[in-house]
Amino acid sequence: xxxxxxxxxxxxxxxxxxxxxxxxxxxxxxxxxxxxxxxxxxxxxxxxxxxxxxxxxxxxxxxxxxxxxxxxxxxxxxxxxxxxxxxxxxxxxxxxxxxxxxxxxxxxxxxxxxxxxxxxxxxxxxxxxxxxxxxxxxxxxxxxxxxxxxxxxxxxxxxxxxxxxxxxxxxxxxxxxxxxxxxxxxxxxxxxxxxxxxxxxxxxxxxxxxxxxxxxxxxxxxxxxxxxxxxxxxxxxxxxxxxxxxxxxxxxxxxxxxxx
Numbered sequence: 185x186x187x188x189x190x191x192x193x194x195x196x197x198x199x200x201x202x203x204x205x206x207x208x209x210x211x212x213x214x215x216x217x218x219x220x221x222x223x224x225x226x227x228x229x230x231x232x233x234x235x236x237x238x239x240x241x242x243x244x245x246x247x248x249x250x251x252x253x254x255x256x257x258x259x260x261x262x263x264x265x266x267x268x269x270x271x272x273x274x275x276x277x278x279x280x281x282x283x284x285x286x287x288x289x290x291x292x293x294x295x296x297x298x299x300x301x302x303x304x305x306x307x308x309x310x311x312x313x314x315x316x317x318x319x320x321x322x323x324x325x326x327x328x329x330x331x332x333x334x335x336x337x338x339x340x341x342x343x344x345x346x347x348x349x350x351x352x353x354x355x356x357x358x359x360x361x362x363x364x365x366x367x368x369x370x371x372x373x374x375x376x377x378x379x380x381x382x383x384x385x386x387x388x389x390x391x392x393x394x395x396x397x398x399x400x401x402x403x404x405x406x407x408x409x410x411x412x413x414x415x416x417x418x419x420x421x422x423x424x425x426x427x428x429x430x431x432x433x434x435x436x437x438x439x440x441x442x443x444x
Contacts, residue, residue, distance in 0.1 A: 199226075199229060199230065199291045199317065199352075199356060199357055200229055200356070200357070200358060201352075201356040204350075204352055204356055204367075205229060205230055205233050206233065207349070207350060207367065208230060208233075208289060208291075208315055208317070208367060209233050209234065209237065209289075211315045211349050211367060211369050212287055212289050212313060212315045212369075213313070214234070214237040214239050214287070214289070215237065215238075215239065216237060216238035216239055217239070218237070218239040218240070218286075218287055219239070219240045219242075219282065219284055219285065219286040219287070220234055220239050220240065220241045220242070220286065220287050220288070220289055221242050221244065221278060221286055221287070221288045221289075221290075221311070222234060222241060222242070222243040222244070222288075222289055222290050223244055223271050223288065223290035223292055223296075223300070224244070224245060224246070224271075224290055224291065224292055224293065224296075225243040225244075225245050225250070225254060225266075226245075226250065226291070227250065227253055227254075227257075228243075228253070228254050228257050228258060230289070230290075230291055231243055231254070231257075231258065231264075232257070232258070234289060235258060235261045235263060235264055238263060239263065240263050240265075241261075241263055241264050241265065242265045242267060242278065243264070243265070243266050243267065244267045244269060244271050244274050244278075245266065245267070245268055245269075246268075246269065246270050246271070248268060251266070251268050254266050271296075271300070271303075272299065272303075275303050275307070276307070279307055279308070279309065282309075285309075285312045286309075286311055286312065287311055287312055287313045287314070287315075288304070288311045288313075288314040288315070288316070289314075289315045289316075290315075290316055290317070291316075291317040292316055292317065292318065294318065294319045294322075294361075297316075297318045297319065297322055298322075298336060300316075301326075301336060301339070301340060302339070304340075304343075304344075304370065305339050305340060305342065305343050305344070310343055310344075310372045311370075311372060312371075312372050313369060313370065313371050313372065314344070314369065314370040315349075315367065315368070315369050315370075316367070316368055316370075317352065317365050317366070317367055318365065318366060318368060319363055319364075319365060319366075320351060320352075320363060320364040320365055320366040321363065323348055323365075323366035323367075323368045324348065324366070325337065326340055326346050326368070327346045327347060327348040327368060328348065329433070332430040332431065333429070333430045333431070333432060333433060333434070333437070334393070334396070334430060335389060335390070335393040335396075337434075338389050338393075338434060338437060339389070340370065341434045342375075342377070342385065343372060343373060343375065344370035344371060344372055344373060345370070345371045345373050346368065346369075346370050347368065347369045347370075347371070348366060348368055349366070349367040349368060349369055350366065350367045351364060351365075351366050352364065352365040352366060352367060353365075381441075384441060384444075385441055387408060388404070388408055388440075388441050388444060389437070389441075390407070391403055391404055391406075391407035391408035392404060392407075392408075392429040392437075393429045393430075394406070394407045396428065396429055396430055397428065398428070399425070399426055399427065399428060400418075400423075400427050400428060400429045400431075400432070401414045401415070401418065401425055401427075403429060404444075408444075409444075412444060414444075417440065417443045417444060418440075420443065421436065421439055421440060421443070423436065423440070
């Protein structure tokens with residue numbers, strides 16, 4: 185196979201540890217009836233593992249240089265479909281064309297992480313499970329319930345059960361990145377919310393975390409509604425009037441939003 189020089193502009197770091205690739209497949213709990221969207225297959229190391237599960241695989245690759253490599257490597261697989269394009273624009277197309285449950289399995293560029301998470305929780309239908317290789321620090325931020333809260337974790341927890349699966353040290357990639365990575369899984373929790381609640385949730389969370397280091401009550405007064413008696417609501421929930429938004433866990437935030 186032709187040696188590909190990774191593009192820094194695309195955040196390319198190719199994973200080549202077979203045991204870690206197998207772990208990703210295991211976490212995805214993949215069977216032959218599954219429909220899998222793989223984002224950024226690269227040279228196809230994870231793709232090959234996915235195809236061998238007999239599941240239907242749609243791989244979306246932005247780098248045109250990888251097209252002949254992927255086609256040559258996998259043209260014998262009837263369960264393989266390659267899309268050369270940008271996931272930022274293709275995801276909406278995929279959702280419109282896909283009529284069944286699906287899973288997302290991918291080793292993604294670090295810079296795409298937050299954007300992709302927004303795609304997952306803002307659009308319908310939701311993936312049944314997402315298994316991603318992302319930057320270790322971000323994986324901890326969105327999964328560790330002992331760490332302080334943040335806006336991204338709030339939005340993810342509304343629809344997904346987030347789990348930190350395993351740390352993957354930087355030496356398992358080519359080229360070697362500057363930081364370690366981690367495997368995370370996002371399992372769709374099947375919760376249904378009214379459109380009114382979703383809109384309210386978005387407005388209050390965006391307001392509450394507008395300035396994360398400021399007191400929550402100040403953010404809500406400044407960026408949500410001024411005429412609500414927040415002191416009484418916070419006292420009812422035993423929340424300190426000096427509390428910062430990052431200090432509230434997810435369930436406390438939900439209770440707060442219900443009362444506002």
